[in-house]
Ligand code: SAH
């Protein structure tokens with residue numbers, strides 16, 4: 001770290017400006033949080049962020065490989081970076097994240113993308129300073145990919161995008177091996193952080209002015225099971241609820257197979273826990289769910305939805321849905337539509353199935369032709385969007401509390417923020433409200449966001 005800092009200081013003295021960095025983040029909130037750590041470390045080494053990629057001295061891509069198009073995008077960008085590097089041979093290009101954990105990707109990078117300076121993975125993020133130093137000293141490509149994570153690296157500095165909202169990893173990896181999913185192969189086995197480390201981090205965040213925390217894990221419902229002193233996610237939620245200064249607690253993702261009554265009760269009883277639950281359905285067909293290795297049925301999922309709604313009538317549900325999983329019939333697809341009609345989501349992330357090399361589903365028979373999957377996808381949105389509109393209609397005319405996040409990109413007099421139920425609200429107001437929770441009356445429902453008025 002010190003060596004790179006010195007190298008950057010010398011540059012600044014010589015050229016009268018600091019070296020600039022550009023970090024491009026893809027994928028889920030885990031990756032976004034990893035990028036906050038990367039930026040934290042780079043800042044400590046003397047880099048200054050820029051949003052102009054072509055002006056940067058150090059470009060890092062924190063990649064995702066959950067679907068094929070994410071990978072295609074990276075290859076496309078790398079081609080462009082190569083032209084930048086020809087103009088500026090001093091430019092250092094780094095690639096990390098989930099994509100680099102795959103052997104097929106490493107082979108392709110070695111064959112065709114030798115101009116990439118640094119390649120590392122998801123398990124050794126914290127080695128960035130060492131790897132960068134190695135690259136500077138040797139002038140050669142540095143590649144360091146680990147196949148598994150050892151201990152969890154605590155204490156990495158991190159720079160958050162917003163100072164009133166923060167993500168906190170409570171666990172890493174995944175043990176579920178859903179048959180379509182690459183995550184267990186690129187993020188390794190499930191590892192939970194100790195509750196005392198998590199609470200210490202959240203207390204520090206609260207002292208820094210953070211009001212909302214998002215607890216992150218691929219399956220938070222199995223948090224704590226493998227710790228020396230096992231603890232449940234429900235117990236952890238209750239502990240976080242006690243942290244002074246924190247006003248809102250969110251978490252993701254909950255796997256339906258592990259969602260306990262104890263957790264539903266904790267959500268209900270903890271006043272700071274937002275009444276919004278992300279409960280990925282993936283498919284409404286029990287047969288497809290079986291082949292996905294999700295380990296719940298349509299009926300179990302719907303029972304869970306009913307239980308959650310009975311316990312917390314004002315809760316909103318969001319979900320993830322995959323269309324076109326191998327072998328999905330029209331009848332299977334209709335069952336997905338059934339669940340959408342019954343669960344009545346306020347938000348849904350919908351995906352076309354994407355084949356991931358190395359996963360069991362990639363070699364299943366009966367891969368669904370693209371046109372069939374796309375047709376189903378469009379028909380699904382025709383059912384889903386009017387439901388989302390209806391679900392959000394209940395807020396019109398009501399008062400709600402909004403955590404103000406930023407100024408609208410389209411209009412400087414408009415602020416955007418989120419309600420406890422995670423609905424996006426736009427309303428007129430001054431920028432000094434950013435970071436505050438303010439009462440807003442909802443005037444209009446625009447399906448994917450609401451328009452309100454400050455009261
Ligand atoms: N751990 C979370 C999901 C993480 S990935 C969970 O189990 O719910 C986020 C979403 O991407 C998944 O819920 C799934 O809907 C989607 N996804 C994962 N692999 C996919 C694939 N191969 N094709 C299409 N969508 C996929």
Ligand code: SF4
Nearest residue numbers: 174176177178181183
């Ligand atoms: Fe992927 Fe399933 Fe793990 Fe979620 S639970 S990350 S979908 S394997």
Ligand code: F3S
Nearest residue numbers: 027028064065066098
């Ligand atoms: Fe997240 Fe993509 Fe990796 S969704 S865990 S960044 S494969």
